[in-house]
Amino acid sequence: MYLAISVARMLVLPAAGILVEVLIRQAAFTPELVGKRLVFGAVGVRLGMAGRRQILQLRYTAEVILSLKSEDSPVLVRELGFANLLIGMISLIGLIGLVLPSWNPAAVLTGGVLYALAGIHHTFRGDRN
Numbered sequence: 001m002y003l004a005i006s007v008a009r010m011l012v013l014p015a016a017g018i019l020v021e022v023l024i025r026q027a028a029f030t031p032e033l034v035g036k037r038l039v040f041g042a043v044g045v046r047l048g049m050a051g052r053r054q055i056l057q058l059r060y061t062a063e064v065i066l067s068l069k070s071e072d073s074p075v076l077v078r079e080l081g082f083a084n085l086l087i088g089m090i091s092l093i094g095l096i097g098l099v100l101p102s103w104n105p106a107a108v109l110t111g112g113v114l115y116a117l118a119g120i121h122h123t124f125r126g127d128r129n
Contacts (some may be wrong), residue, residue: 061081
């Protein structure tokens with residue numbers, strides 16, 4: 001279920017937004033359009049929701065996702081949640097980017113760096129998905 005929801009937020013939501021803009025608003029299919037929709041869906045919505053969950057469900061994130069059993073781990077998880085929530089606020093930049101497209105590259109760069117670093121980290125952890 002988690003995988004399906006993640007794929008929906010990272011791929012389906014941006015693809016739907018692209019289709020709406022191209023088919024209904026008659027926008028040109030450009031790299032800028034793809035970047036704008038990825039900022040909103042794949043970065044903003046996904047990380048915003050992850051951050052909210054990490055802040056509100058500390059023990060679940062610590063024990064199930066991070067495999068931390070220490071009593072001090074909620075402090076770390078809350079900090080991680082705040083970071084994800086703030087990065088997720090890039091969705092606001094994505095919304096502003098609908099009017100001011102010059103804001104999108106900064107949001108794309110921030111989200112791209114985060115996902116690249118996380119992807120590299122996950123590559124070396126075969127026991128995690």
